[in-house]
Amino acid sequence: MTNKEKYQQAFSALKASRKIEVEDIIMNKSIGFTRGIAVAAAIALCFVGSNSICYAATGNTWVEKMVVFFSGQATETDVTVRDLGNGDYSYTVEVPEDEASVSMGFVTEEDGTETIITDPDLMAEGMNGAMTQSGNVELHVEVVEENGLLWLVLEGQRLDITEDFTDGEVEGTFSANGKEYKYLVTGTKEEYGVSVELCE
Amino acid sequence: MRQAVQELIERYQHNLFVAAFQICKNQEDAEDVVQETFIQYHTTKKEYESEEHIRAWLLRVAINKAKNVSYTFWRRNKQPLEDYIETLTFESEESGELFETVLGLPEKYRIVIHLFYYEEYSVQEIAKVLKLSESNVKVRLLRGRKLLKDALKEEWEDDK
Numbered sequence: 001m002t003n004k005e006k007y008q009q010a011f012s013a014l015k016a017s018r019k020i021e022v023e024d025i026i027m028n029k030s031i032g033f034t035r036g037i038a039v040a041a042a043i044a045l046c047f048v049g050s051n052s053i054c055y056a057a058t059g060n061t062w063v064e065k066m067v068v069f070f071s072g073q074a075t076e077t078d079v080t081v082r083d084l085g086n087g088d089y090s091y092t093v094e095v096p097e098d099e100a101s102v103s104m105g106f107v108t109e110e111d112g113t114e115t116i117i118t119d120p121d122l123m124a125e126g127m128n129g130a131m132t133q134s135g136n137v138e139l140h141v142e143v144v145e146e147n148g149l150l151w152l153v154l155e156g157q158r159l160d161i162t163e164d165f166t167d168g169e170v171e172g173t174f175s176a177n178g179k180e181y182k183y184l185v186t187g188t189k190e191e192y193g194v195s196v197e198l199c200e
Numbered sequence: 201m202r203q204a205v206q207e208l209i210e211r212y213q214h215n216l217f218v219a220a221f222q223i224c225k226n227q228e229d230a231e232d233v234v235q236e237t238f239i240q241y242h243t244t245k246k247e248y249e250s251e252e253h254i255r256a257w258l259l260r261v262a263i264n265k266a267k268n269v270s271y272t273f274w275r276r277n278k279q280p281l282e283d284y285i286e287t288l289t290f291e292s293e294e295s296g297e298l299f300e301t302v303l304g305l306p307e308k309y310r311i312v313i314h315l316f317y318y319e320e321y322s323v324q325e326i327a328k329v330l331k332l333s334e335s336n337v338k339v340r341l342l343r344g345r346k347l348l349k350d351a352l353k354e355e356w357e358d359d360k
Contacts, residue, residue: 148264
């Protein structure tokens with residue numbers, strides 16, 4: 001057998017269990033993640049110690065206003081929080097019909113405590129963009145997600161880093177203000193770090 | 201040109217599901233991706249140059265949607281991949297080993313390998329679907345093949 005035949009035989013084992021109905025497609029009836037209620041029961045985040053967000057830890061279920069990223073845009077929305085009783089919480093958020101992805105503003109504190117950011121200003125500063133200093137030039141650097149692609153925006157220049165960022169690290173060079181810079185993006189889409197250095 | 205959704209579902213549902221699974225590694229997520237892809241085809245009033253153009257577009261959208269699902273913070277309760285693989289029936293032990301080895305490759309190699317060996321796309325066609333340069337595709341293909349060869353030894357031939 002050729003490699004192609006072996007490969008195709010191996011992946012022929014995959015079978016979808018759900019039948020797609022044309023009527024559902026025509027009626028735009030999505031049963032997927034990107035529409036309707038997205039239940040995040042699997043995302044049971046562990047909050048250690050006191051946490052200003054999860055102040056109602058004794059209640060079973062409550063609704064909080066939280067800042068959630070919809071396709072990269074920070075939006076304050078109602079989030080239903082459920083106390084799972086073991087220090088873990090589940091979160092449920094209603095996802096707008098036209099949104100491709102959603103993520104929470106979420107950071108890890110210095111002591112390792114994980115905290116959901118609800119302050120839009122902090123979110124904008126810490127999650128949705130970064131100002132970095134390189135030499136005497138202040139550069140605006142931002143990672144944004146649009147239409148399923150991840151873009152590194154450097155001084156207005158857009159670089160598609162979707163593929164390379166899957167490894168959690170992407171580096172390269174770009175020119176701005178007549179100078180050549182080296183950039184390095186590390187982390188995850190939700191929590192990333194960008195460093196920019198002037199090339200020697 | 202456009203084609204009826206029904207025809208496209210019959211023709212490409214399985215291929216889109218397998219491509220989405222390559223990224224999501226989860227059956228339910230991959231099924232959602234396929235459904236969303238067909239909805240996008242239906243709601244996007246785009247004209248295509250050929251059937252091949254439609255196929256490439258569907259694959260491209262499915263791959264992007266699968267990445268969206270994979271990267272997003274909100275994930276459904278997932279069945280562990282190992283448990284799901286246990287439910288699959290492979291024609292041979294080697295097939296099962298190849299399946300698991302491919303899914304263990306880094307994503308950027310995995311999807312290129314998949315489009316080459318499963319969809320039988322050329323390097324040039326993969327570059328168009330993934331919006332990568334041809335040299336980038338070649339490098340990923342080369343590295344992906346090497347990883348497969350290292351893992352599978354004599355079960356994987358050296359491609360010319």
